[in-house]
Amino acid sequence: GSVMSTSINLAVIPGDGIGQEVVAQGLKVLTAVLPQDVKLESKQYDLGAQRWHRTGETLPDAELEALKHHDAILLGAIGDPSVPSGVLERGLLLKLRFAFDHFINLRPSKLFPNTATPLAGRPEIDFVVVREGTEGPYTGNGGSLRTGTPAEVATEVSINTAYGVERVVRDAYERANARPRKKLTLVHKNNVLVYAGHMWKNIFDKVGQEYPEVTTDYLHVDAATIFFVTQPERFDVIVTDNLFGDILTDLAAAVTGGIGLAASGNINPTGAFPSMFEPVHGSAPDIAGTGKADPTATILSVALLLRHLGYEAQAVRIEDAVSADLAERDGTFRSTDAIGDALAARVAG
Amino acid sequence: GSVMSTSINLAVIPGDGIGQEVVAQGLKVLTAVLPQDVKLESKQYDLGAQRWHRTGETLPDAELEALKHHDAILLGAIGDPSVPSGVLERGLLLKLRFAFDHFINLRPSKLFPNTATPLAGRPEIDFVVVREGTEGPYTGNGGSLRTGTPAEVATEVSINTAYGVERVVRDAYERANARPRKKLTLVHKNNVLVYAGHMWKNIFDKVGQEYPEVTTDYLHVDAATIFFVTQPERFDVIVTDNLFGDILTDLAAAVTGGIGLAASGNINPTGAFPSMFEPVHGSAPDIAGTGKADPTATILSVALLLRHLGYEAQAVRIEDAVSADLAERDGTFRSTDAIGDALAARVAG
Numbered sequence A, B: 001g002s003v004m005s006t007s008i009n010l011a012v013i014p015g016d017g018i019g020q021e022v023v024a025q026g027l028k029v030l031t032a033v034l035p036q037d038v039k040l041e042s043k044q045y046d047l048g049a050q051r052w053h054r055t056g057e058t059l060p061d062a063e064l065e066a067l068k069h070h071d072a073i074l075l076g077a078i079g080d081p082s083v084p085s086g087v088l089e090r091g092l093l094l095k096l097r098f099a100f101d102h103f104i105n106l107r108p109s110k111l112f113p114n115t116a117t118p119l120a121g122r123p124e125i126d127f128v129v130v131r132e133g134t135e136g137p138y139t140g141n142g143g144s145l146r147t148g149t150p151a152e153v154a155t156e157v158s159i160n161t162a163y164g165v166e167r168v169v170r171d172a173y174e175r176a177n178a179r180p181r182k183k184l185t186l187v188h189k190n191n192v193l194v195y196a197g198h199m200w201k202n203i204f205d206k207v208g209q210e211y212p213e214v215t216t217d218y219l220h221v222d223a224a225t226i227f228f229v230t231q232p233e234r235f236d237v238i239v240t241d242n243l244f245g246d247i248l249t250d251l252a253a254a255v256t257g258g259i260g261l262a263a264s265g266n267i268n269p270t271g272a273f274p275s276m277f278e279p280v281h282g283s284a285p286d287i288a289g290t291g292k293a294d295p296t297a298t299i300l301s302v303a304l305l306l307r308h309l310g311y312e313a314q315a316v317r318i319e320d321a322v323s324a325d326l327a328e329r330d331g332t333f334r335s336t337d338a339i340g341d342a343l344a345a346r347v348a349g
């Protein structure tokens, strides 16, 4: 946790597709919830598909440098079918996560009232995935030999360090210890990925000795997907590697009523670099500009941002507003803007 | 497809936990369904946790050699908590898949009547995952440096070859082309795993030119998990890498009414080595010996085995029997043995 500041100097990267629209609602709610005496400054950064088409740039050094001087970053969504797969992901989104050492990728999953979970029986779901954000198969390590020929060999190297695993595991224990159920589940695949998997498990067990009140559990990633749909209520805090966390949090979003509600924080708890908050969903170019995008995931990401900056009461206010708003929803269509307005009105109250 | 033989020389590896029990039912149904003039010989191999505890061996060369001379292998389940994670998986199960070049890991998913899917609305589900079986992050390539120290680095290398990818992709196109809907979805993560992911996508597109009637689609693995729960009916044939296939097929089993029904074949379509058939579930030591294990997944794996050996009519007979049996199920408990008896009676009819 950081200390509450009396001004927030925010960087905003709306990005592509619905990114612009949802970020506008996030800022609307942020403005509405902040106490009068907190000065909010924000600067927009033009990064994403259009910028790349125009200039060939994804994230120039000058902008990376400028971003460092903000208190936090709010990001909409990155990606467009007109850009080759990987260019913006590796060159912009992952570049930010790696450059700012966002080793905690925090993804809470909660089944809100009235949400359309595909699960029969509506189990209680309230867990948080602590996804490692700077290692694993995401490092970009690997290559391709004899590319495009029938003799091609392509590799991807998952890199895992005790340094990187211990810090995320410790963070997850802290979070579990602070929750009523105090339960932490490690998800990996240590029966196949024996080198990385055993290191994760050993560190998980070792750090666990410092948290005697936390109940622990281990699941292989394949088995974990089963429990996500058959018994999601068994989870409290989950800690896992970068790729497994990517997969599991989309699944978590699906079972808790949709990717329209899934928030995330790319957090550097040391404060050495700004943390970055973004909805889990993508840029959804098919609905961009139609007013159909649900800004709730972005607004919930703003709550995570506020919590990170020390505005706990304001974060809770947003989360409660979302809960109350969904509880009263009657199923009629509401535009992106209308949802933003409704939530802004509630938090301002 | 192979040519129907008038004798079957089967290797049986019951393995651990419920493996013994479910394999017994599989053999019961196999015996019942085979025409009188087909000679069934089978030899049991004592491999798994007990053997390892007794002798320290997982799969000695002599047994690997002996296994080669069978027409097919029926495997129950491998693994026990008393054995360190990875020892039996890498030393026995994966060793067999790699030694016998089982590059097609075939995993059909179908929502049978009356099965307890956790999905509301019971969508129609009938797809098959063609999981690559001999490459990707499963090769055992990688290592650990300064093991156990705070400076440890552990790597896992995913190895992918054009040779390996093309053969599984081609097999998947063949399967899609033979099905009424003729739809093939590639699942990967080519926006992050750009080397392997782009090679998979390029080969997928190239081979696709030879199958103009097959409709194709690409999904990132994280997005695929969402569709597995919100819209599983969109899938027909899925082709994917070894690890993504592992994760997705457990999820598929969960949404189609449980791991008790998920069958699989580790297939070498060239016939150079025997193919191996096994339920997707594990050894479930917690219910071993209680008569609670559902042998249906093993019995459906026997159907895949028969299809592979050219006994299509008999394979269909088993699948129809399972369907009819489930349709008439009234929810009362039936033991492992009772389910086997019921299905044996139906197929013998």
Ligand SMILES: CC(C)[C@H](C(=O)O)[C@@H](O)C(=O)O
Residues within 6 Å of the ligand: A089, A093, A094, A246, A280, B191, B192, B222
């Ligand atoms: C867009 C992609 C690089 C990203 C990821 O894989 O982390 C996304 O799926 C996410 O979960 O934030």
Ligand SMILES: CC(C)[C@H](C(=O)O)[C@@H](O)C(=O)O
Residues within 6 Å of the ligand: A191, A192, A222, B089, B093, B094, B246, B280
């Ligand atoms: C037991 C394990 C090695 C295996 C795998 O990961 O392939 C299992 O999960 C499976 O799906 O057959």
